[in-house]
Structure formats: C-alpha cells, structure tokens
Amino acid sequence: MPENRLTKQVEFIVELDKLKGILRRTHKINESAYENDAEHSWHLATMALILQEHSDEAIDLTRVLKMVLIHDVVEIDAGDTFAYDDDAAHRKKEIREEQAAQRIFGLLPKRQGCHLYELWREFEARETPEARFAAAMDRFQPLLHNYLTHGAAWKDHEITAEQVLERNRPIAEGSKHLWDYVLQIVRDSVHRGYLRDS
Amino acid sequence: MPENRLTKQVEFIVELDKLKGILRRTHKINESAYENDAEHSWHLATMALILQEHSDEAIDLTRVLKMVLIHDVVEIDAGDTFAYDDDAAHRKKEIREEQAAQRIFGLLPKRQGCHLYELWREFEARETPEARFAAAMDRFQPLLHNYLTHGAAWKDHEITAEQVLERNRPIAEGSKHLWDYVLQIVRDSVHRGYLRDS
Numbered sequence A, B: 001m002p003e004n005r006l007t008k009q010v011e012f013i014v015e016l017d018k019l020k021g022i023l024r025r026t027h028k029i030n031e032s033a034y035e036n037d038a039e040h041s042w043h044l045a046t047m048a049l050i051l052q053e054h055s056d057e058a059i060d061l062t063r064v065l066k067m068v069l070i071h072d073v074v075e076i077d078a079g080d081t082f083a084y085d086d087d088a089a090h091r092k093k094e095i096r097e098e099q100a101a102q103r104i105f106g107l108l109p110k111r112q113g114c115h116l117y118e119l120w121r122e123f124e125a126r127e128t129p130e131a132r133f134a135a136a137m138d139r140f141q142p143l144l145h146n147y148l149t150h151g152a153a154w155k156d157h158e159i160t161a162e163q164v165l166e167r168n169r170p171i172a173e174g175s176k177h178l179w180d181y182v183l184q185i186v187r188d189s190v191h192r193g194y195l196r197d198s
Helices: A004-021 A037-054 A061-070 A087-105 A108-127 A129-148 A152-156 A161-167 A170-174 A176-192 B006-020 B038-054 B061-070 B087-105 B110-124 B127-147 B152-156 B159-167 B169-172 B176-192
Strands: A023-029 A034-036 B023-027 B034-036
Touching: A004 A037, A004 B038, A004 B127, A004 B176, A023 A037, A023 A129, A023 B061, A034 A037, A037 A061, A037 A129, A037 A176, A037 B006, A037 B023, A037 B038, A037 B061, A061 A129, A061 B038, A061 B061, A061 B169, A087 A108, A108 A129, A129 A152, A129 A170, A129 B006, A129 B034, A152 B087, A161 A176, A170 A176, A176 B006, A176 B038, B006 B034, B006 B038, B006 B087, B023 B127, B023 B152, B034 B038, B038 B061, B038 B127, B038 B176, B061 B110, B061 B127, B087 B169, B110 B127, B127 B152, B127 B169, B127 B176, B159 B176
Parallel strands: none
Antiparallel strands: A023 A034, B023 B034
C-alpha cells in the first residue's frame, strides 16, 4: 500500500484490534464472561456522552471522548492490572505502560501520535476537568457492573466496602452528584451481601 | 435509587451492556472469534478520530463520535442484519430498528433521548457530512477486517468483488481518498484469492 500517512494510520487502527482480546476482571452484566478493554472503552464513551451534565466543572466533551476511547490502548503491551493489586504491581505497571504508549502511539504520523500520547498522559494525571470526569467514568462503570452482577468480581477477590470507597474516590473529584449515588450503591451492596463490610 | 433523571440515565447505560453480546459476521483480526457490536462501535469511534482529515467535507468530530457510538444500539432488540442479506431482509430490519430506537432511546430523559434518536436517524439517512463520514467508517472497518483475515467472512458467504464494491460505495461518498485505498484492497483481495472475481 502506498501513501505513507494513511498507511501509518491504518497500521495503528489494525493494532487497536488487539484491545478486543485484553480481558479485564469485570464481569459483563448480561453474560457470564469477562469484559474486554474495547467493550469497556466503548461503554465509558457512551457514559460520558450521557452523564456529562453531572460533571462538577465545565468540560469539553470531545476531549473526554478522545481520552476514554484511547485510555487503555497501552494495555495491548502492558496487560490489565487489577484495580486492587498492591502498590508494587501498580508501579511496575507505570513503567510498562509508558513503554507501551511510546511504541503504540509511535505507529501514527508524528504530530497525531504526540497528540494522543499527551491525551493519555493527561488522563493518567487527572489534573484537568476532562481527565477528572473521564476517570470518574472509568471507576463508575465497573462499580455498576459489580453491583448488578451481585458483587461477582468483589466476591472473587474478597474486596471490602472500604477498599471500594478508597479505589473509587476519583468519582468524587469528577462529580459530587455521582459520588452520592455511589455511596448509596456501596451501602446497598453491603446490605445485600455483595460486598464485605469494612 | 431516588433521583429520576440520573436513574433513567443509569438504566440506559445498563441496557447498553447488552450490545457486548450482539455478534456481527465480521471476524476479529487477532482472534478466531466474531466481533460484537460494542467492540465494533469502539473501533469506529477511534477510527473517526484518527481518519477525520480524510473526510471530503468539513465535519464536526463530536457529532461523528456520538453517531458511531450509538449507531448499533437498536440491534439490542433488532439483532444484526448481515450486510449482504437481500432487500426484503433489509426492509424488515428497518421496521424492527425503528421500534427498537423508540424503546431504547425512550429509556432516557425525554430531551436527551430525542437528541440521540435524531442522531441515529441522521446516521441512517446519510444526508449530512457527519453521517456520510460515519457511514464510511462503518464500511471501511469490516472491509479492513476481511482483508486482514484473508477474506474470512467473504469466503463464508461466497461474496464477489462486485458485491463488495457495491456494498462499500458509501465510503466514496465520505472520502475519495479512502475510496482509492479501498479499490486497491479489493484488487489485491481478488489477486490473493480472498475474494471471488465478479
């Protein structure tokens, strides 16, 4: 195929297909199967579209959509790290993900690759309103899945309510309104035995 | 759960999970499995992000992203119709999908549901630059998959090059540049025996 620029873009697009094979620890709601990163990323993007009004700060929806669409691309090389893994596992993850980002966004024409790399760094840093809201979506979605599968992944790993509240604190930084909703879900999950009391 | 508005939005978000179980006839590139609608929709959205510069007309990326994110939601009720099914199957599909759109977008708060319903209609009609570009992505993605899986789905259904060109004509309406690329892929697919000559 000729045409360097389009060829590079297609190469990146083809690489993305691999994300459909990266399994997360979250169970799908309507099927007894783990969700993969592509499904998860799509779900976050539609959620951002639907829930944008609940952001505490004004946000540029397009930036949020871009971030959630590409936030897990690094897992093609780095794999999924479980949310409740220990700190050492999370530090190793950071190094692997940085290398993955360099390689994968590096497939694109230079300026375009840099743009996506910067968006990914912004997502990871959670220092802008868009990144905070994107992070809130990234936490809220698996929490909903856990609640609606009667705590399936929580039970697999004997997670406590305290761990869930700690892990999901970024939701409060993106949306006080959603955080109130989350507190109700967590209380109800303990009440129903989906989640161990702390 | 209290709070009518957020509750409705969450109900819609939970409903969306079902799209992860709607299988298409397209094979994934890196796995011997059919792709589902959620994976497909995510792939289209990232493609729109990467390939927007190839649109023949100026487009509002956010509108394109919204369209591709929700374009297959109706298949939760209506199922997937194979691209190469006959006209009668496609007419039946239209009726089923209209009913599905009414029910599923109807889960949302009224104005928000109407907004997404209108975007879905716009996508289906292919009369705006955004809808044309979104449709180009929706055709280009499975074509790439077919090419890179050595014509897997084409062979399953004994599809000819003529059928592929006819089916994918909307790509030419969204991007002449991508269409040129598609013509090369189709020629090469015939040459390699992935696709029957017309």
